[in-house]
Amino acid sequence: MPTLIEMIDGSARSVDDGFVFVADDQDLPEGDLILTLSRFQTEGEVLLSQGRRVGVKLLADQEVEALAYDLPRLSVVALDFPKFGDGRSYSNARLLRERYGFKGQVRAVGDVLREQAGFLLRVGFDAFEPADGSSANEWQAAALRYRHVFQRAADARAPVYLEREA
Amino acid sequence: MYQYDTLDKAMVADRAAEFRGQVARRLSGELTEDQFKPLRLMNGLYLQLHAYMLRVAIPYGSLNPTQMRKLAWIGRTYDKGYGHFTTRTNLQFHWIKLRDTPDILDHLAEVDMHAIQTSGNCIRNVTADPYAGATAEEVDDPRVWAEVLRQWSTFHPEFSFLPRKFKFAITASPKDRTAARVHDIGLVMRRGRDGALGFEVIVGGGMGRTPYVGPTIREFLPVDQLLSYVEAILRVYNRHGRRDNKYKARIKILVAALGTEEFTRQVDAEWAKIGAEINLPDAEVARIRAAFAIVDFETLPSRSETFEAAKAASPALARFARNNLKPHKRPGYAIVEISLKGIGETPGDATSDQMEVVADLGERYGHRDIRVTHEQNLVLPHVKLDDVPAVWAALRDAGIATPNINLVSDIIACPGLDYCALANARAISIAQLIADKFRDPDRAENVGELKIKISGCINACGHHHVGHIGILGVDKKGEEFYQLTLGGSGAEDASLGAMLGPALPYDRVAGAVDTLVEVYLRERQPGERFLDTFRRAGVAPFKEAVYADAH
Numbered sequence: 001m002p003t004l005i006e007m008i009d010g011s012a013r014s015v016d017d018g019f020v021f022v023a024d025d026q027d028l029p030e031g032d033l034i035l036t037l038s039r040f041q042t043e044g045e046v047l048l049s050q051g052r053r054v055g056v057k058l059l060a061d062q063e064v065e066a067l068a069y070d071l072p073r074l075s076v077v078a079l080d081f082p083k084f085g086d087g088r089s090y091s092n093a094r095l096l097r098e099r100y101g102f103k104g105q106v107r108a109v110g111d112v113l114r115e116q117a118g119f120l121l122r123v124g125f126d127a128f129e130p131a132d133g134s135s136a137n138e139w140q141a142a143a144l145r146y147r148h149v150f151q152r153a154a155d156a157r158a159p160v161y162l163e164r165e166a
Numbered sequence: 167m168y169q170y171d172t173l174d175k176a177m178v179a180d181r182a183a184e185f186r187g188q189v190a191r192r193l194s195g196e197l198t199e200d201q202f203k204p205l206r207l208m209n210g211l212y213l214q215l216h217a218y219m220l221r222v223a224i225p226y227g228s229l230n231p232t233q234m235r236k237l238a239w240i241g242r243t244y245d246k247g248y249g250h251f252t253t254r255t256n257l258q259f260h261w262i263k264l265r266d267t268p269d270i271l272d273h274l275a276e277v278d279m280h281a282i283q284t285s286g287n288c289i290r291n292v293t294a295d296p297y298a299g300a301t302a303e304e305v306d307d308p309r310v311w312a313e314v315l316r317q318w319s320t321f322h323p324e325f326s327f328l329p330r331k332f333k334f335a336i337t338a339s340p341k342d343r344t345a346a347r348v349h350d351i352g353l354v355m356r357r358g359r360d361g362a363l364g365f366e367v368i369v370g371g372g373m374g375r376t377p378y379v380g381p382t383i384r385e386f387l388p389v390d391q392l393l394s395y396v397e398a399i400l401r402v403y404n405r406h407g408r409r410d411n412k413y414k415a416r417i418k419i420l421v422a423a424l425g426t427e428e429f430t431r432q433v434d435a436e437w438a439k440i441g442a443e444i445n446l447p448d449a450e451v452a453r454i455r456a457a458f459a460i461v462d463f464e465t466l467p468s469r470s471e472t473f474e475a476a477k478a479a480s481p482a483l484a485r486f487a488r489n490n491l492k493p494h495k496r497p498g499y500a501i502v503e504i505s506l507k508g509i510g511e512t513p514g515d516a517t518s519d520q521m522e523v524v525a526d527l528g529e530r531y532g533h534r535d536i537r538v539t540h541e542q543n544l545v546l547p548h549v550k551l552d553d554v555p556a557v558w559a560a561l562r563d564a565g566i567a568t569p570n571i572n573l574v575s576d577i578i579a580c581p582g583l584d585y586c587a588l589a590n591a592r593a594i595s596i597a598q599l600i601a602d603k604f605r606d607p608d609r610a611e612n613v614g615e616l617k618i619k620i621s622g623c624i625n626a627c628g629h630h631h632v633g634h635i636g637i638l639g640v641d642k643k644g645e646e647f648y649q650l651t652l653g654g655s656g657a658e659d660a661s662l663g664a665m666l667g668p669a670l671p672y673d674r675v676a677g678a679v680d681t682l683v684e685v686y687l688r689e690r691q692p693g694e695r696f697l698d699t700f701r702r703a704g705v706a707p708f709k710e711a712v713y714a715d716a717h
Contacts, residue, residue, distance in 0.1 A: 063405065084204055085204060085287060086409060087287075087324075087325070087326065087328060087329075087404055088404060088409075090323065090325075090326075090327065090404070091324055091401055091404050091405050099439065115204075115205060116327075118321070118323070119321075119323040119324075119326055119327075120323075121323075122323035145180055145183075145184055146177065146180045146181075146321065147177075147180060148177055149323075150177070150317045150318060150320045150322075151317070151318045151322060151323075151393075151444075152444055153323045160173040160174070160317070161317075161446065161447060161450035161453075164171070164450070165449065165450075
């Protein structure tokens with residue numbers, strides 16, 4: 001199982017993953033689950049009523065709009081990077097935070113490398129499953145490498161033009 | 167000119183430090199070439215046929231003498247004493263060693279330069295009218311908005327992994343010197359009926375395998391809403407652009423597949439949901455604008471007796487003035503174009519010595535302002551007419567006073583098979599052979615404006631689709647052949663060239679261009695450029711002449 005790194009208030013740490021991802025053809029284990037979108041749509045209601053915490057994994061070509069009305073009930077949205085260079089999940093993450101006000105965990109899964117850390121953090125990801133073996137310390141250093149940012153995004157960082165006014 | 171402040175400098179320094187770490191990991195073997203490739207490609211470092219190539223960003227083609235001297239020094243220290251100015255108004259060093267690149271980035275950072283976003287599937291260097299701030303034609307200074315876009319697009323967290331690279335061009339003049347209509351986004355500034363400034367927004371133009379002149383999706387976008395609107399365009403593209411085939415991944419393919427109307431509807435729907443807080447505050451726009459408004463022009467008569475006398479005494483200067491000087495908005499000043507298309511030279515190349523000469527001239531006579539054009543020439547935008555003779559003499563001594571701006575030998579050519587791993591055929595030597603045919607400057611001037619553009623492969627880095635005469639290198643069973651197109655234009659009258667006929671072998675191309683020009687000279691009516699004659703007369707007379715001996 002890949003390491004899960006959570007990053008809260010600029011501080012990254014390795015954590016135990018309380019969720020199990022279940023593919024469409026797997027039996028349901030006990031506990032808190034991350035489901036595919038289609039499985040969530042058929043079985044999510046029952047699982048939530050059992051008092052479990054539930055998350056959904058969206059593939060890069062699945063759009064966050066499909067979850068719009070379910071988000072308040074979800075604990076995690078995992079967004080997939082089928083490869084390093086596929087940037088669709090950045091838009092999904094940003095919309096989750098900015099447009100839908102999602103307060104749960106937004107997790108980066110798939111081909112997730114530390115070179116993306118800063119970008120991921122800025123569009124609203126707060127949990128990461130690095131595919132490059134990064135430690136929490138390495139991840140934090142990469143995510144905060146740039147001291148300034150040029151534009152608004154889904155994080156609270158003030159762009160340079162606001163720093164200049166101050 | 168815009169000056170980097172401590173915040174801009176910190177961004178560049180942080181990037182250089184990050185790349186130093188990545189190169190160290192590569193050199194130690196911690197990273198394989200496969201893993202390193204996407205990282206170096208985020209820093210303008212390509213592996214070409216013979217060596218690494220480093221592409222240095224020159225935002226909107228604007229640089230000061232200190233920066234130009236640094237480029238010259240890097241060329242001399244780490245390359246073979248020259249650099250290559252590109253159609254993206256960047257500078258490439260073609261003979262770089264990987265282990266030197268961290269030091270080179272540090273040297274660049276000393277003068278506020280970098281290689282950020284000169285490669286990769288991100289928003290590339292924004293290009294702007296090279297005459298910005300100098301021409302009387304413009305309704306505003308497009309560099310202000312190019313700088314706004316530079317800042318917004320730098321390390322954009324959502325748009326750094328697009329389906330494909332993404333290029334903006336911006337002009338504020340009716341005469342388009344940026345090829346705005348063949349860019350991913352072209353912005354043409356104009357004033358609305360009430361006098362307010364806005365942009366015509368053109369999306370989905372491009373060259374490559376599937377060329378398009380981009381459609382206008384918004385006739386008038388108020389300037390203060392620029393960032394929210396382009397963010398909407400980029401988001402629609404990032405989410406819906408094709409990622410399964412790199413040759414169908416540019417935004418032009420999405421626009422064409424959806425149709426202009428549906429694409430526009432999607433952008434407008436997204437735009438309606440984006441908050442206005444994305445737009446840049448007026449105070450920041452004002453700060454940027456102030457940085458471009460500082461040229462302390464003198465009040466001069468519009469006629470310079472010194473200049474007139476020098477021209478009368480020197481036909482060569484007079485010829486240079488006819489072709490390379492453009493009108494300036496201030497009386498007594500001129501825009502001076504410096505051709506990097508010397509006969510027999512490589513288009514866009516400048517030696518370190520030449521760069522230093524241009525830097526000195528910019529320092530002494532040019533208000534410390536130097537521009538790079540997308541046609542791979544340099545510009546001193548603010549030169550007093552009184553000083554033109556001295557500027558010309560210095561350029562002549564450096565071998566860069568070729569009086570051929572917009573003429574037949576002012577050719578765009580990609581690096582082609584001499585450097586590039588993608589090329590099918592040589593482009594540079596074709597340009598040299600053509601230029602040699604028109605070595606006689608009287609004949610070249612008689613022919614007038616004629617834009618020849620040469621690409622060594624279908625990726626069209628040499629912009630052949632929009633050449634008045636376009637030349638595309640193709641491989642036929644291991645031999646170099648060239649497909650000619652006529653009637654393209656990248657300017658305000660943008661159009662794509664039409665095929666002339668079967669591809670020609672290497673040694674027939676320059677002769678065919680000569681024939682095309684002879685047909686034009688025979689057919690032209692008063693005031694017609696080559697392009698106008700072609701548009702009026704059609705392909706038939708040209709085709710007949712070039713292929714006559716095949717019948």
